[in-house]
Amino acid sequence: MNDENDLNDTSSEQEGSDELLSDDSLRLPDSASILVRLHAVRAWLERNRREASAAVGEAALALQAVMQSSPEMQRPRRRFRPVEGQSAYDSPHMQGMLAQQRLGDAQETLSAFEQAQTWLEECIAHTNGERVLVEYYLLIEQALLDAGYLPNQDTPDRHTPWYDAMVAVLRRIEHVGIPEES
Numbered sequence: 001m002n003d004e005n006d007l008n009d010t011s012s013e014q015e016g017s018d019e020l021l022s023d024d025s026l027r028l029p030d031s032a033s034i035l036v037r038l039h040a041v042r043a044w045l046e047r048n049r050r051e052a053s054a055a056v057g058e059a060a061l062a063l064q065a066v067m068q069s070s071p072e073m074q075r076p077r078r079r080f081r082p083v084e085g086q087s088a089y090d091s092p093h094m095q096g097m098l099a100q101q102r103l104g105d106a107q108e109t110l111s112a113f114e115q116a117q118t119w120l121e122e123c124i125a126h127t128n129g130e131r132v133l134v135e136y137y138l139l140i141e142q143a144l145l146d147a148g149y150l151p152n153q154d155t156p157d158r159h160t161p162w163y164d165a166m167v168a169v170l171r172r173i174e175h176v177g178i179p180e181e182s
Helices: 002-024 034-069 094-127 130-146 160-179
Strands: none
Touching: 002 034, 034 094, 034 130, 034 160, 094 130, 094 160, 130 160
């Protein structure tokens, strides 16, 4: 029985630790080990993956609500003619399209965070010590370049949820992976 209580205490300590380490405003001391920095990136990625997963669910429910609220949405699409006094943006078709776009964006964000988690685990498996976060950063930077983005460009020509997620990961690595200079 004592062992079970110890396991539960350890689990809640781990969750509390992950919550602290995943905080966006986390400030690690310069003396923090690579393991702590790595855990801070992992915990942050997991938190963002969970949030993105919840956003997918919310967007799917919103799309379902739009689809069920309008009989027009169940019929094949025909040329839209707004009802008098109704703007095209208020139409069920437009609302359906916007809900589908939100769902697609949420799915793309979720996929990006899952991909980022996979890449981190690959870097951990193939890189030793202090270089893990450097290699991880370079991997994401290269993925952005391969996708046609310039990682340090403020406003890309093609703005996507995948891009936003990957840039957020880069910023997180910069935030917790590099000791601040005095």
